[in-house]
Amino acid sequence: MPDVAELCSDLAAEQSDLLGVLSKASSADWGKPTPAAGWDVRDSLSHLCFFEEAAVTSLVDPDLFDVQRRQLMTDAVSAVAAGAPTPDVALGRTLGDPAALLDRWRTATAAYTTAATKADSARRVAWYGPAMSLASFTTARLMEAWAHGVDVKDALGLRTPTGPRLRHVCHIGYGARSYAFASHGVTDPGDPVRLVVVAPDGATWSWGPGDAEDVISGPALDVALVFTQRRHPRRTAVVATGPTATVWLSIAQAFAGPGTVTAPDR
Secondary structure, rough: OOOOHOOOOOOOHHHHHHHHHHHHOHHHHHOEOOOOOEHHHHHHHHHHHHHHHHHHHHHHHHHHHHHHHHHHHHHHHHHHOOOOOHHHHHHHHHHHHHHHHHHHHHHHHHHHHHHHOOOOOOOHHHHHHOOOEHHHHHHHEEEEEEEEHHHHHHHHHHOOOOOHHHHHHHHHHHHHHHHHHOOOOOOOOOEEEEEEEOOOOOOEEEOOOOOOOOOEEEEEHHHHHHHHHOHHHHOOOEEOOOOHHHHHHOOOOOOOOOOOOOOOOO
């Protein structure tokens, strides 16, 4: 596992790549629908901005974050019941001007890097799912930026590039096994599963015991897309061998929140 400084550097690079895409977006581009039902490009950035600010609060003022977390849960339920946008989406729609939202996200990303590099690397950071180590928390921020960046690129007809930062997405996806089973209400059989990934440079990344009979394997981009539910496994080259690996692949989920599954046509 890279140290927090390395992770922050990779996080900043991932966010910078998405910033570059969004900085070139036209007025029409911001309103283009993404594969996330009901969300356009602006909504995707609004979600990232909202939770980047929440991540900063969790690092610098855990007590305030706990209050805001409880309020968000209440507000989100009320919004869904009323057919209104949830607070993370409402942020961008309220601001209106995409340029203002982009500036706000840029400010939040810089604040996160500053807070994370100053924080005790041994601390546990509260979130909407289980608390995480600072390294895992920062990896989660990178995964979020990457995953919603995929949605943006899909909406704009752009290719999602490959690169070494995909390792972080695969890593957190593998580490989220227990959460994926629990959030879907599925009993984890407990059999060891090995993840074998073909890196963009042709090298092999792997997690789990080498003698595991259950294996998930595939190219780095495809594995990352499946773990973040940006592509259905059947539309990728990801393969599961063994019953436990097969069940896990069907419910793989690297992000916090209720258990969801990928639409077959995504």
